[in-house]
Amino acid sequence: MKSNRIFLSGRITALGLAALLGFNAPAWAQLRIGNPSGITGSVAAGVKENIEGARLYFDAVNARGGVNGQKIEMLSVDDRFDPKVTVEVSRRLITEQKVLALFLNRGTPHSQALLPLLAEFKLPLVGPSTGAMVLHEPVNPWVFNVRATYQREAAKAIEHLASIGMTRIALLETDDSFGADSAAGALNGFATVKQTPVLQAKFPRDKPDFSELAAQVTRSNAQAVMVIGSAGNTANGVKALRAAGSRAQVVTLSNNASDGFIKLLGEHARGVIVTQVFPNERSVAYPLIKEAQDLARAKGLDGVSPAMMEGFAAAKVMTEGLRRAGPNPTPVALRDALEGMRNHDIGGLQISYSPTDHTGLDFSDLSIVNASGKFMR
Template sequence: MKKFHMHKQILATIGLCGLLLAAPASAQLRIGQPSGFTGSVAAGVKENTEGAKLYFDAVNARGGINGQKIELISVDDKFDPKVTVEVARELITSKGVLALFLNRGTPHSQALLPLLAEHKVPLVGPSTGAMVLHEPVNPWVFNVRATYQREAAKAVEHLASIGITRIAVLTTDDTFGADGAEGALKGFAEAQLKPVLLEKFPRDKPVFTELAKGVHGSNAQAVMVIGSAGNTANAVKAIRAAGSRAQAVTLSNNASEGFIKLLGDHARGVIVTQVFPNERSVAYGLIKEAQDLAKAKGMPGVSPAMMEGFAAAKVVAEGLRRAGPKPTPAALRDALEGLRNYDLGGLSVSYSPTNHTGLDFADLSIVDASGKFRR
């Protein structure tokens, strides 16, 4: 009799296991993030991700969306476009993600475009302002932040407005650098100026000694460096070592506390363009919400890079909410394209079949003596 009962228990256990295996994979809303958690952009990527998790965790604590929790699956692509595609394909085919999200890098985002079309999966909130993701409109890409061209042009126009006319430009030799340089040249044209120096540097392990001498020799009053955080910090250090006191300027891809740490003693006075409001400005509901959630977790505050991740997370969560109780990648895409005047908290996001830009906010900040961004 004991053997019979034991046999029944074993069968019951096997049956239960079978039911568990047959059930949907934990009914999670899976979002895949292939990004550079190691390499020259790691500091900013980690802050982007902290900001996204801040919002996703808050949504999940309230019960998730339609009873399902959001699961962010972050994978290191080592900031290599080839690896980006490899890990993104794995996220789509093996992990069943509903969207790719908050990846870093212009060449990396471009490399993903064929994959999005092949698998009909949206990319939401890429952490790049590349114009190629805005024009022509890609049906699978939903940007949340302004373009690099807008930032670069605004920075040059600002410098010109305060009497700085001798401006050098150093750009990484890839599609990101070319895109940013195009925006800078628009700013020069608007101000009726030309750069005193326009040079490229390799994306991988550049040496800035000669370029820094060129900046010093050009008598530049300001130098715009369009590159990753690590490369930009090394460029600024080399420029200072060459004897130049030119005002250093860079774009929002470097709007992270990690970038300030990389600059070290050379951080003070560096201008960084921003694509979200001041992270201490609680007049914006978006900022106050992020600050309150960070405080509840015992964090000291939020950085600009965290705000980018936080805003992108709000957009993808709203898309999931509108995509229904059993969302598919295609349903999420359609839901996002239907967003009109969605209030992030003082900033409004709209998409349409002819516009996937999202926000067009651009501002300037400067690093102060305490190592904080000031507006």
């Protein structure tokens, strides 16, 4: 098996899976949470920013003495963006590392693959980095989302395009559960504005060839195209569209709301619309944003990205859940503590859960990449 990577205390250490799961943590690291995600592969850029944002908050909490006198240890393991590997490493994190929860994993098929594991071990998944409707409805007792659904984002984006006069919109979607779920939201948006896509086509999740799809988009005379896919695949799709001569407005979803995605787009970044599920990362009117910016500057970082804010917000929710679970938390106690959270302010945004609602937040917005390679609202 290829080696996986674990991020501990800001260090990156390449370890084999067996070595990883035999890691002897310091005696103080009693609050362990497992973070299986695509540290390598087509989503690596955004995942690394998710992890950086979460660690920004956890490090600050630990510097103040931790939670109920115990420090939080996040074990970040590379699942290579492969659902089978996600389950494999997660099972070992649960059974051998004794994590209290899984946290901030990336991917819709990957999160779906974890659901039986959560039920088997009665252990929560907090802040999955996906807006899949299957994690929201019906409510899963072990899943606690900290973001809006992809369907809401996709519908809002289509409605925006129609509102600025676009009537010829194409839809390209990755051929997996994430693509199907997000496309359903886009089609709801089309229905709302009484339109249909001029082209709807799928592409494989692994190593797609966009040349023919780009030619189809060009022939359709699309004014805009929504690309539903990972950061790497979406960037390659945009490059193929431009190479085929299409000048269509490109819009994609918040799974690509990272500085890394902008870098992947390169010269084609300007003008790409990306939906967002957190406030503007430069809007210090939100205490959540100001806190993250202050902590980032204290670490010598230039600022925070949308993907970092997703990790930061999820870390705040996880920390509050651990605090409420008491000095000797169990996975079940953590689950119960989270479900009892009502109108908890994480910095200008209110988090609420109940037995009938595990969405947490429902914020949704649009951004566009400017000439400087920054998201603008």
